[in-house]
Amino acid sequence: MRRYETFVIIDPDLSQDQREPLISKVEELITQMDGFLVLTDDWGERKLAYNIKKKGRGYYVRFDYCGLAPLVNEIERFFRIEDRALKYMTVLLSENPDLEKIKEEKTAAETAAAETAAAETAAAETAAAETAAAETAATETAVVGTAATENQSDRDNAPEEDQEKELAPAEEKAKTDEDLPSSETEESAAGKTPPPTIEEA
Numbered sequence: 001m002r003r004y005e006t007f008v009i010i011d012p013d014l015s016q017d018q019r020e021p022l023i024s025k026v027e028e029l030i031t032q033m034d035g036f037l038v039l040t041d042d043w044g045e046r047k048l049a050y051n052i053k054k055k056g057r058g059y060y061v062r063f064d065y066c067g068l069a070p071l072v073n074e075i076e077r078f079f080r081i082e083d084r085a086l087k088y089m090t091v092l093l094s095e096n097p098d099l100e101k102i103k104e105e106k107t108a109a110e111t112a113a114a115e116t117a118a119a120e121t122a123a124a125e126t127a128a129a130e131t132a133a134a135e136t137a138a139t140e141t142a143v144v145g146t147a148a149t150e151n152q153s154d155r156d157n158a159p160e161e162d163q164e165k166e167l168a169p170a171e172e173k174a175k176t177d178e179d180l181p182s183s184e185t186e187e188s189a190a191g192k193t194p195p196p197t198i199e200e201a
Contacts, residue, residue: 003038003066003097006075006090009058012045014084019059022084026063029074035067038102052086066097 008026010019023040030037043060052058063075072090079088 001036001066001068001097001099002092003064003094003102004072004090005065005093006063006072006088008061008063008079008088009048009052009086010061011053011084011086012055012057012059014059018084022082023061025078026075029078030063030065030067030071033067033071033074035065035071036099036102038064038066038106040064055086058086064093066099066102 006026010022023042027037027040029035039062041062041064043062045057045059048056048058065071076088076090079085
C-alpha cells in the first residue's frame with residue numbers, strides 16, 4: 001500500500017450543495033477499494049495560473065489517502081468523465097507508509113481539533129454569559145436610577161400637597177364661623193349656652 005495525494009480543481013460556479021456529492025463520491029471510492037482516507041483538505045476558491053475551460057478561478061480540494069494503484073486509476077477515471085472537475089493531479093507521497101502510525105496521527109489530530117472546538121465554544125458561551133450579565137446589571141442600574149428620580153420628584157412635590165391638605169380644614173372652619181351669628185360664635189367659642197330670657201308679667 002502506498003500513500004498518495006490527489007488534487008482536483010472543481011468548477012467555482014458550483015454551489016456547496018453541488019460540490020458535496022463530488023467530494024463524497026471520491027471518499028466513498030477510497031473506502032470501497034480498501035484504501036484509508038487520511039484527510040480531505042478543502043482549500044477553497046483560488047485564482048488559476050491560466051484559464052481552464054474558460055474559467056479564471058477554481059475550487060481546490062486535496063485528498064490525502066493510502067491505497068493501491070487500482071484505487072488511483074479509479075479516482076482519475078472518475079475525474080476524467082466528471083464535467084464539474086476542471087483539472088486533477090495525483091502525486092505519490094510514500095511507497096511504504098506506516099499505516100498504524102498514520103491512523104494514530106489522524107486520531108490525535110481529530111482529538112486536538114475537537115478539544116479546540118470545545119474550548120472555543122466554551123469561551124464563546126462564557127463571553128455571551130458575561131455580556132448578558134453586564135446588560136442585566138446595566139438595566140437594573142437604569143431602573144434603580146429612574147425609581148430614585150421619581151422618588152425625589154415625589155418628595156419635591158409633597159410639601160405643597162401636604163400644605164394644601166392642612167389648609168383645607170382651617171378654611172372650612174373659618175367659613176362655618178362666618179355663617180353663624182356673632183353672638184353664637186362668641187358663645188360657642190366660650191363654650192357656654194345663654195340662659196333663657198324671663199319675660200315680665
